[in-house]
Amino acid sequence: MSERPPLSLRGSGPFSAIERTIAWRYLRAKKAEGGVSLITTISFLGIMLAVAVMIIVMSVMNGYRDKIFEIMLGTQGHIFVQTTDFEPEDIEPLRQRLSRVEHVQSARAMVVGQAAALSNRGGDASLAVVFGIKPSVLRKFPLITDKLVSGSMEAFGVGRNGGNTIVIGAKMAQKFGIEAGDDLKLLSFSSSNATPFGSMPRGKLYRVGAIFEMGLAEYDSTFIYMPLAQAEVFFSRNKRPDYIEIRVDDPFNTLPVRLALAEAAGVPIYIDDWKDRNQTYVTALKVERTLMRMILLLIVAIAVMNIISGLVMLVKNKSRDIAILRTMGASRGTAMRVFIMAGAAVGGFGTLAGLILGILFAVYIDPIQDVIQWVFALFNPGERLFDAEVYELARLPAKVEWREVMVIAGFGFAMSILVTLPPSWRASRLDPVEALRYE
Numbered sequence: 001m002s003e004r005p006p007l008s009l010r011g012s013g014p015f016s017a018i019e020r021t022i023a024w025r026y027l028r029a030k031k032a033e034g035g036v037s038l039i040t041t042i043s044f045l046g047i048m049l050a051v052a053v054m055i056i057v058m059s060v061m062n063g064y065r066d067k068i069f070e071i072m073l074g075t076q077g078h079i080f081v082q083t084t085d086f087e088p089e090d091i092e093p094l095r096q097r098l099s100r101v102e103h104v105q106s107a108r109a110m111v112v113g114q115a116a117a118l119s120n121r122g123g124d125a126s127l128a129v130v131f132g133i134k135p136s137v138l139r140k141f142p143l144i145t146d147k148l149v150s151g152s153m154e155a156f157g158v159g160r161n162g163g164n165t166i167v168i169g170a171k172m173a174q175k176f177g178i179e180a181g182d183d184l185k186l187l188s189f190s191s192s193n194a195t196p197f198g199s200m201p202r203g204k205l206y207r208v209g210a211i212f213e214m215g216l217a218e219y220d221s222t223f224i225y226m227p228l229a230q231a232e233v234f235f236s237r238n239k240r241p242d243y244i245e246i247r248v249d250d251p252f253n254t255l256p257v258r259l260a261l262a263e264a265a266g267v268p269i270y271i272d273d274w275k276d277r278n279q280t281y282v283t284a285l286k287v288e289r290t291l292m293r294m295i296l297l298l299i300v301a302i303a304v305m306n307i308i309s310g311l312v313m314l315v316k317n318k319s320r321d322i323a324i325l326r327t328m329g330a331s332r333g334t335a336m337r338v339f340i341m342a343g344a345a346v347g348g349f350g351t352l353a354g355l356i357l358g359i360l361f362a363v364y365i366d367p368i369q370d371v372i373q374w375v376f377a378l379f380n381p382g383e384r385l386f387d388a389e390v391y392e393l394a395r396l397p398a399k400v401e402w403r404e405v406m407v408i409a410g411f412g413f414a415m416s417i418l419v420t421l422p423p424s425w426r427a428s429r430l431d432p433v434e435a436l437r438y439e
Contacts, residue, residue, distance in 0.1 A: 022338050023341035024345070026318060026339075026342050027342050039306070040310050043309075044346050047300070047347055047350030047351060047412060047416070048350045048357065049354065050296075050299050051300060051409075052354040052357040052358035053296065054297070054299070054358070055354070055359060055400070055405060057292060057296060058292070059399055060365070060397070060398050061292060062400075063398040064396070067397045068216065071214050071216045072274065072278065075223070076245070077108075077245030077246055078251040078274050079248060079257060079271060079274075080243045080245055080246070080272055081243055081246065081265070081271050082242070082269070082270045083242065088239045094265060094267075095108070095109060095244050100264070101261055103249045103256075103260075104246055104248055105249065106137075106247045108134065108137050108244065110244075111131070111228060111232055112130070112131055112243075113235040114127065115186045115187055116128070117168075117176070117186055118186075119184060121178065126172060126221070128168075128186065128224045130235075132228045132231020132232060132235070132241070133225055133226075134227070135157025139156075143212075144167065144212050150210065151167075151179075151181065151208065152180075154209075162228065162230035165227075166206045167210045167212060167225040168184065168208055168224050169219060169222070169224075170211055170220050171220035172223075175221070180209060182207075183207055183208070184207075185204070188202040188203070188236075189201060202234065251274065258271050301415055304419050307416060308422065311339055311342065311343050312423045315426055318427075322427055322430050323430065326430070332429070333428065335430070336425060336428035338427075339420060339424040339427050340417065340420045340424045343420030344420060347416020347417070347420075350416075351413050351416065362399075363398075365396060365397075366395065369396055
């Protein structure tokens with residue numbers, strides 16, 4: 001009978017069944033058997049929570065960004081052509097030329113002005129941004145028509161010079177304690193009336209026809225919509241709108257359309273877009289998202305570092321077993337791969353559990369937010385944890401971007417393998433003679 005070949009020559013290639021069996025046995029070993037189950041459990045939980053937190057935070061930030069852009073792009077144009085230097089009779093032909101440019105969905109004249117809003121019920125004045133818009137155009141805004149909490153759009157635009165009916169945000173109505181059908185006085189900053197005591201801001205009493213709630217606190221507290229003809233009178237525009245507001249197919253790629261608009265205009269025009277007008281906001285969201293991703297990746301990396309301490313102790317406790325395997329013919333690579341698989345298993349399963357937890361949290365964020373708010377209200381009656389005045393949005397949105405989830409999963413698993421290399425290398429360099437000398 002021929003002598004059995006040593007272990008390293010019995011067809012056990014890299015990451016073979018015998019290596020996987022040994023690694024799994026070490027992971028399941030109890031403390032009394034020389035295992036480190038407590039540290040392994042802590043490492044698993046740390047990775048799981050770090051990955052879950054990263055997915056949750058990034059999903060909320062993605063949802064917040066998309067919701068902000070949805071409201072921002074749904075209530076205003078994408079490209080703006082100033083018309084203040086044009087004669088009134090030249091504006092409509094210009095608008096028609098611009099509306100025929102490729103990728104342009106609509107081109108409409110608008111007036112925008114600032115005003116002070118006052119209520120006859122008292123209270124301090126509130127700064128308002130007044131948009132003069134054609135009634136037929138405003139009725140096509142789903143973010144307005146579908147978000148009405150009081151009143152209707154029936155009277156908007158009815159009457160001489162567009163009538164005296166306006167549409168305001170819910171936060172402004174709440175501040176003044178008014179409802180649809182009540183009056184609101186507006187004072188214009190750009191026009192004035194001559195009086196014996198000097199020039200006074202032009203003021204006029206308007207009827208609140210409808211109240212909307214977009215969910216963005218800044219807009220709900222400052223935006224007022226007024227018929228275009230009435231806005232031209234109120235702000236003394238003399239039938240000259242401030243700009244032509246243009247909506248395009250892709251608002252995130254406006255440069256080619258801007259070049260085409262400049263060519264189609266036939267005369268020198270000044271063009272800017274929504275990113276120019278909201279540059280600070282857009283840049284802040286981009287920088288915040290990048291920095292938050294870097295910080296959370298560092299948190300995942302720190303959580304993965306717990307695997308090192310667990311493996312170092314495992315190598316120390318299993319030094320006798322390693323020496324016996326080496327004397328049986330196991331190679332240094334076998335010893336190294338056993339501990340790499342043990343550490344990678346902890347990191348891999350922790351990452352997988354974190355992915356599942358984070359995705360479930362992001363998908364069911366609305367009921368989770370309600371539960372958290374309910375618990376918070378028990379200890380703080382009358383207060384809101386997720387206040388729209390602080391977070392801008394009434395609800396915390398979440399959007400799971402699967403490409404980002406894959407990057408998080410890949411980073412967590414890659415780090416889990418990298419941190420196993422130092423203790424695994426130490427295990428492979430263990431001298432069997434020294435390990436068994438005092439056994």
